[in-house]
Amino acid sequence: MARRLDLEHVNIYYGNFHAVSDVSLMVPPHSVTAFIGPSGCGKSTVLRTINRMHEVIPGARVEGRVLLDGEDVYGPGVDPVDVRRTIGMVFQRPNPFPTMSIRDNVVAGLKLQGVKNKAKLNETAEQALRAANLWDEVRDRLNKPGGGLSGGQQQRLCIARAVAVAPDVLLMDEPCSALDPISTLAIEDLISELKRDFTIVIVTHNMQQAARVSDQTAFFNLRATGEPGQLVEIDQTQKIFANPTQRATEDYITGRFG
Numbered sequence: 002m003a004r005r006l007d008l009e010h011v012n013i014y015y016g017n018f019h020a021v022s023d024v025s026l027m028v029p030p031h032s033v034t035a036f037i038g039p040s041g042c043g044k045s046t047v048l049r050t051i052n053r054m055h056e057v058i059p060g061a062r063v064e065g066r067v068l069l070d071g072e073d074v075y076g077p078g079v080d081p082v083d084v085r086r087t088i089g090m091v092f093q094r095p096n097p098f099p100t101m102s103i104r105d106n107v108v109a110g111l112k113l114q115g116v117k118n119k120a121k122l123n124e125t126a127e128q129a130l131r132a133a134n135l136w137d138e139v140r141d142r143l144n145k146p147g148g149g150l151s152g153g154q155q156q157r158l159c160i161a162r163a164v165a166v167a168p169d170v171l172l173m174d175e176p177c178s179a180l181d182p183i184s185t186l187a188i189e190d191l192i193s194e195l196k197r198d199f200t201i202v203i204v205t206h207n208m209q210q211a212a213r214v215s216d217q218t219a220f221f222n223l224r225a226t227g228e229p230g231q232l233v234e235i236d237q238t239q240k241i242f243a244n245p246t247q248r249a250t251e252d253y254i255t256g257r258f259g
Contacts, residue, residue, distance in 0.1 A: 003030035003200040004070045004169040011065035022229035033201045035211035038221035043230030044204045052088035053081040089168035093175040095155035099148025106147040110166040133161035153184025173203040220250045
């Protein structure tokens with residue numbers, strides 16, 4: 002079940018370096034939110050903070066609150082492993098386990114959770130591959146290595162792996178940047194379908210992609226080199242692209258900088 006996501010006054014650090022300053026935003030359930038902005042402004046850093054992947058970097062820390070249906074994922078006693086199971090992530094480059102079979106790639110997370118029932122694993126693999134629009138392409142070679150798929154298929158395999166453990170939120174960090182245009186459109190179509198079941202946040206440098214797939218868009222920027230990134234504005238995607246509130250947003254979208 003998709004769930005609402007809230008960031009409240011989030012500040013993100015790498016050691017003494019203040020990377021991102023005072024981010025507050027809300028992501029509704031069953032929606033797609035796009036993070037846009039120039040390189041180095043903190044988009045991916047904010048994304049990794051949502052499921053506590055930022056803290057695996059030595060010296061990294063987060064201040065503020067990240068709430069999933071009102072519960073702080075950074076609260077005392079909250080297991081980060083449970084957070085990452087509830088808030089899944091798809092990375093920039095497809096990262097299937099190359100020698101592992103397609104089926105085993107999909108259910109790897111379930112096996113780590115201790116699921117051993119073969120019928121349950123097979124059923125989940127099929128459901129996840131169907132959800133990723135990949136089942137019809139691989140149903141006859143489920144025992145073949147995942148590394149043998151094309152780049153676009155590998156990325157959809159990674160999406161299937163992410164949804165197999167039934168997360169509530171799905172984070173995507175530039176999921177199409179390494180893909181050809183046809184594969185990119187396939188992933189974009191998939192994102193539109195997945196929001197029926199998930200809350201989705203996507204980082205993208207592609208303005209047209211943000212306009213096509215997202216319901217709301219958040220623009221991040223840097224005041225100056227060495228300064229922390231900041232959230233400039235967030236609004237419905239149509240408004241951000243047609244009539245943004247901030248001049249910096251308009252300048253970035255129209256290509257005047259970035």
